[in-house]
Amino acid sequence: MLLGFDIHSRPCLYLIPSRQNTNPSPRQIQQLVYSLERAVDMMPQGVETLSLLIDFKHSSNSKNPSPGTGKQVLHILQTHYPERLGKALVINGIQPLSFAVANLVPTFVWLFFKLITPFIDPNTREKLKFNENLREYVPPEQLYELFGGDLDFEYDHKTFWPAYVNLALERKAAYFAKWKAAGGGIGQSEWDLRADTAEKTESKAGEEVVVTPQTDATVDVVAETATKGNEEEITPVEA
Secondary structure (H helix, E strand, C coil): CEEEECCCCCEEEEECHHHCCCCCCHHHHHHHHHHHHHHHHHCCCCCCCEEEEEECCCCCCCCCCCHHHHHHHHHHHHHHCCCCEEEEEEECCCCCCCHHHHHHCCHHHHHHHHHHHHHCCHHHHCCEEECCCHHHCCCHHHCEHHHCCCECCCCCHHHHHHHHHHHHHHHHHHHHHHHHHCCCCCCCCHHHHCHHHCEEEECCCCCEEEECCCCCCCHHHHHHCCCCCCCCCCCCCCC
16 A cells, blocks of 8 residues: 655555455556556655565465565566665565574565565665664654554545545646646656646745645545545556
């Protein structure tokens, strides 16, 4: 799920394998790609990367991603989303070379990282952080409590999903409209295309002044303010 922003205003995408309730299939990877695309939609002006937060606590062999899935996800991230990853914050997992503490986590978690590490690009590897205090990377009020934060959040699909999808579609439409108005060519600056996060006012001298508001509200706040009673399922658009 997408929830909150880190200290650099990067959208936070949470991956919690222990809560997986579907069988392994390509649809799981498609869902991840869809979530990556929605994280891009939520990026405020001046932000071009996201943060991944992964918790391997209570994971099991049946719920944990296989090394093959891990390799496929790495390929997608490194090939189709270069430089979109700001940080990957892993808790209840270990660095593959930390043999001294390998007995502190389930064997399959250690084995998973050991097998996929050779496929991780060196630049990507530098962005991986293991078992650190996540409050140093994400403001406590924006950090999900399961990851050591103060954000008490309970996911309710009928409330969260429509608000989440509608907000992403609105932001994507505004982004596309600005791109089209600018000529629709390759190389347009994301700074300009995300300028809808800034408000324009007129000074007394008649000069246009751009006032940048605070970072976009977190998705959970939007979910709470969604229209009550709207239980219609919204089908995700193609990423």
